[in-house]
Amino acid sequence: MRAATIENPPPESRTVRPLARPLNALEVEIIDLFVQFSHILGQPKSVAEIYGLLFAAAHPLSMEEMMERLNMSKGSTSQGLRFLRNLGAVKPVYVPGQRATHFEAVAQLRTLAMRFLRDQVLTRLDNSLDRIDHMAALVENLPSEEREQVRARVGMLQSWQKKTRKVLPVVMRTLGA
Amino acid sequence: MRAATIENPPPESRTVRPLARPLNALEVEIIDLFVQFSHILGQPKSVAEIYGLLFAAAHPLSMEEMMERLNMSKGSTSQGLRFLRNLGAVKPVYVPGQRATHFEAVAQLRTLAMRFLRDQVLTRLDNSLDRIDHMAALVENLPSEEREQVRARVGMLQSWQKKTRKVLPVVMRTLGA
DNA sequence: AAATATGTTCATAATAACTTGAACAATCAA
């Protein structure tokens, strides 16, 4: 190998975008942990990768840096960032002299849990009270030999609904301490 | 149309399995509610359909009845029942004079939530403590200008871990009342 | 034993979810 190759790189290499620093061992660990969480929470891996990278970062990152370091497409990165921004898990930060918006992780468990539950759980549950009331009405049409049994079951749904409503505040209190 | 067709059905129709009673309006409502839950919990629709049908039923049902009434394949029904049995959401019931095992829903919110969290959440989280400890060690290898920032983040993960551990008992207490 | 009924397993098919990349805006710099 000639020294010139190192001291005078060929012209075309000057135009090539500088390679992003590969992930270090700690970044890999942290990202991997969030990816594990993402499975439990039913979220796409790409979202977890972005959040993990920002969580492990000492400085805000631009979308392009994330794309390169995670080896992720523009589309996924953009959509993942939107999701995280809407959730409040990530916030835009102005970095002087840099045109692109940079982002940093918002690491507040209580807030994240709250918004996640609201967006992903409660919104899909909001009509269930009406639905259960409707069921209670339908029970009356049943043949008499089934009616009592099923009425009891619908009653359980109502009780489940009440108990579940009590859970959220308690969880928030526990996480917020 | 000749009356004979009605009064004397052709021989082959005698061997056809009697059509299962179609789902009534209330059953459809209840099943649909559980299917909605299944999305939130990340479980297959077939599992929710089976549980919903049993929840709405005044009597235990055999696997074959479920297949017919839900119009579901044998494989899905068998696997869905196994999942529900392992979860404790369904229990086998002996019905005199009937060869096939029948099942009924176990409608205890506290128990169901407990086992679901244990099987689907806690088992996937059990190594996270060790992983975070490992991260704390890796932090020391970082360049000094990043070290403090990232150390703080790893510290947050440890704190999240502790808070999350406190949540489960509190949830159980709230649901069990 | 033979025929029937019950239930499990698993390769394949069908479906749903995620990711990609190219086309398109919008913004900024020269």
Add this chain to the structure above:
DNA sequence: TTGATTGTTCAAGTTATTATGAACATATTT
């Protein structure tokens, strides 16, 4: 204004998950 940069959207491709049905095993009845 032109060219470069930044960012969004969405159709199409890829991957992961679920459902199906046939083959098999086991138990029950005749």
